[in-house]
Every structure is written in structure tokens, then in C-alpha cells.
Amino acid sequence: MDESEEPMQLVHLLRGLTVELDLFGAEFAGRHGLHPTDLRALIHLLDAARAGTVVTPGRLGEALRLNSAGTTGLIDRLERLGLIRRERDPADRRRVRLLVEDQAMELGQAFFGRLIADLVAAMGRFDAGELATARRFLLAMTEVVGAAREE
Amino acid sequence: MDESEEPMQLVHLLRGLTVELDLFGAEFAGRHGLHPTDLRALIHLLDAARAGTVVTPGRLGEALRLNSAGTTGLIDRLERLGLIRRERDPADRRRVRLLVEDQAMELGQAFFGRLIADLVAAMGRFDAGELATARRFLLAMTEVVGAAREE
DNA sequence: ACAATAATCTCGCTGAGCGAGAGAATAATC
DNA sequence: GATTATTCTCTCGCTCAGCGAGATTATTGT
Numbered sequence: 001m002d003e004s005e006e007p008m009q010l011v012h013l014l015r016g017l018t019v020e021l022d023l024f025g026a027e028f029a030g031r032h033g034l035h036p037t038d039l040r041a042l043i044h045l046l047d048a049a050r051a052g053t054v055v056t057p058g059r060l061g062e063a064l065r066l067n068s069a070g071t072t073g074l075i076d077r078l079e080r081l082g083l084i085r086r087e088r089d090p091a092d093r094r095r096v097r098l099l100v101e102d103q104a105m106e107l108g109q110a111f112f113g114r115l116i117a118d119l120v121a122a123m124g125r126f127d128a129g130e131l132a133t134a135r136r137f138l139l140a141m142t143e144v145v146g147a148a149r150e151e
Numbered sequence: 152m153d154e155s156e157e158p159m160q161l162v163h164l165l166r167g168l169t170v171e172l173d174l175f176g177a178e179f180a181g182r183h184g185l186h187p188t189d190l191r192a193l194i195h196l197l198d199a200a201r202a203g204t205v206v207t208p209g210r211l212g213e214a215l216r217l218n219s220a221g222t223t224g225l226i227d228r229l230e231r232l233g234l235i236r237r238e239r240d241p242a243d244r245r246r247v248r249l250l251v252e253d254q255a256m257e258l259g260q261a262f263f264g265r266l267i268a269d270l271v272a273a274m275g276r277f278d279a280g281e282l283a284t285a286r287r288f289l290l291a292m293t294e295v296v297g298a299a300r301e302e
Numbered sequence: 303a304c305a306a307t308a309a310t311c312t313c314g315c316t317g318a319g320c321g322a323g324a325g326a327a328t329a330a331t332c
Numbered sequence: 333g334a335t336t337a338t339t340c341t342c343t344c345g346c347t348c349a350g351c352g353a354g355a356t357t358a359t360t361g362t
Contacts, residue, residue: 014270014289026216058339065177066318073318092327119158119295120158123158125291126291130284134288135160137277141273144270148269186349209308220352244357
């Protein structure tokens with residue numbers, strides 16, 4: 001591993017950025033009585049809600065790599081905090097739908113709002129062509145990591 | 152939050168990338184009988200080893216946001232796995248130095264090696280100017296997240 | 303010598319997540 | 333249309349990571 005090469009600098013930057021984001025999330029979670037897993041679940045649920053997708057315990061557990069027992073515990077926790085609600089699916093009554101409460105939206109806003117505003121502001125110092133390059137770069141890196149995950 | 156804006160796409164890309172990297176790490180850890188925290192500790196120790204820095208339990212715990220009891224447990228685990236070794240500092244004998252074993256280097260190589268090679272290869276499809284832009288971009292984003300962590 | 307400070311470890315505990323399997327609803331096969 | 337197979341969720345008992353409080357050992361200042 002040659003540290004002097006430019007690509008290695010970029011690899012370290014990528015890693016450093018993910019570390020910072022993780023720490024940011026962990027600290028936010030801690031301040032609000034959540035666990036890192038709870039926050040990840042919340043993010044997933046909010047994304048799904050915005051996309052209009054139905055999330056069931058099974059799907060949530062799969063996304064977070066938890067088994068069914070752990071997933072039940074997670075949902076119990078979030079429900080106890082008043083962030084989500086269980087509701088039987090009337091069509092297929094084996095299923096349970098997970099619905100996010102308004103309080104969860106607000107929490108998500110508190111978490112992301114400020115950070116996103118700051119990130120977008122920082123992006124303002126780049127011109128359109130540079131942002132396009134950054135997007136291409138991030139897409140390429142995401143693709144590589146995704147591919148590496150499939151062995 | 153307007154999804155159609157280009158900056159928002161970039162924010163989501165950043166988040167998606169960190170998620171992918173986290174999952175990659177978690178899956179690697181699981182396959183090798185490690186916990187996510189163990190892997191993070193290993194990365195920290197390997198970085199320090201390459202930089203020639205002495206790592207003590209106190210410093211490690213601070214970096215990972217663990218208290219002293221949790222840190223002791225973590226070090227016990229890593230030592231039991233033969234990845235690190237404790238050694239009293241002869242200068243200040245209150246201190247313990249954490250030394251990484253060769254096996255840990257190999258594990259780190261197994262973890263990073265392939266992924267880094269793939270990432271660097273993907274960077275080959277960008278010219279020098281584009282890579283410089285990507286670096287500036289990542290630096291700017293890292294700075295914003297870091298600043299946000301300090302309230 | 304004798305506090306005061308620093309670094310690490312021990313003890314007891316809480317709780318997240320796992321494995322195994324139960325319970326309830328739906329789908330498939332005869 | 334009864335019986336078996338399948339799907340989704342939940343319960344139970346357990347393990348172990350990490351916490352709070354405090355003990356232990358080493359160093360530094362007066």
C-alpha cells in the first residue's frame with residue numbers, strides 16, 4: 001500500500017467520511033435515548049414512508065440484518081417510544097404494517113435537517129460541472145462497494 | 152426537502168455510500184467471528200501502527216467512545232483472538248501498550264486489500280482533474296460533518 | 303512520606319440480539 | 333373442502349457487549 005499515491009488519499013478520505021457520519025449518528029442517537037440500530041431503523045422507515053412503500057417487520061429486519069426475534073424487540077422499542085405504530089394488513093392478515101408517527105418525522109428532521117442544510121451549503125462552493133463529477137465519483141465508489149459485498 | 156435538486160441527490164449518495172461501507176464491514180466482521188466494534192478497533196490499531204503511534208487502552212476506548220470497562224472487555228476479546236498483545240510501558244508503568252500481531256495485519260489486508268484495489272481501479276476511470284475535484288468535495292463534506300459533531 | 307492524580311482493571315448489572323420453536327393466517331395439493 | 337405446506341410474526345431462554353461504580357497499582361507534586 002503506497003501512501004503517496006493520490007488514489008490512496010481518496011480511499012482514506014472516504015473511510016474518514018464514513019467514520020465521521022457514523023459518529024455523528026451515534027452521538028445523535030445517544031442524546032435521544034436511541035441505539036444506533038434504532039436510528040438506522042428510523043432512517044429506513046422514513047425513507048420508505050417518503051417513497052410510499054409498505055414496511056413490514058420482516059422487511060425491516062432484513063434491511064438491518066436482524067433476525068425475527070431481534071426485529072420484534074426493535075419494533076417494541078420504537079413503539080414504546082411512540083415513534084411508530086403496528087397495524088395488521090387487512091389484505092394479508094399475517095402481515096403487520098409499520099407506520100411512522102409524526103413524532104418520528106420530527107426526530108428525523110432534527111437529525112438530518114441541520115446537517116443536510118450545512119452539506120448543501122458547502123456544495124454551493126462547487127460549480128455544476130464539479131458537482132456532476134462528484135456525483136459520478138460517488139456512484140462509482142458505491143457500485144464498487146456494493147459489488148464487493150456480493151463476494 | 153426538494154428531492155429534485157441536485158444537491159439532495161448527492162446527500163443521498165453520501166448516505167448510501169456510508170451504509171454500503173458499514174454493511175460491508177459488518178458482514179466481514181461477522182464472517183470472522185468479530186463484532187463491529189472489534190473491527191473498528193482493529194482499523195484504529197492498524198492505522199496507529201502504520202503511523203508509528205503508541206495506542207493505550209485509554210486512547211482506544213476514547214476513539215471508540217467506550218468506557219474503561221468496555222474497553223478492557225474489547226481488548227480481552229482481541230487478545231484472546233491473538234490479534235493484539237498487551238505490554239506494560241517500561242517508561243510509565245501505569246500504561247499498557249497495545250501491539251498488533253502479524254495475524255491482525257493479515258486480517259486487515261484481507262478486509263481492505265481487495266476492496267481498496269477495486270476502488271483504486273474504479274478511480275482509474277477518472278482523470279487527474281476529476282480526482283482532484285472529488286478530493287476537494289470529500290474534504291468539504293468531511294469538514295461539515297466534523298463541524299456538526301461539535302454541536 | 304503523603305496526598306493527589308493517572309491508567310487500567312474488577313464486579314455486578316442491563317439490555318440488544320440470537321437460536322429454536324410456537325402460533326396464526328394464507329396458499330397449494332389431493 | 334380437508335389436509336399439508338408455507339409465510340409472517342412473536343415468545344422464550346440465553347449469551348455477551350458495554351455501563352456505572354469503585355478497587356488497584358503506578359506516578360507526580362509538596
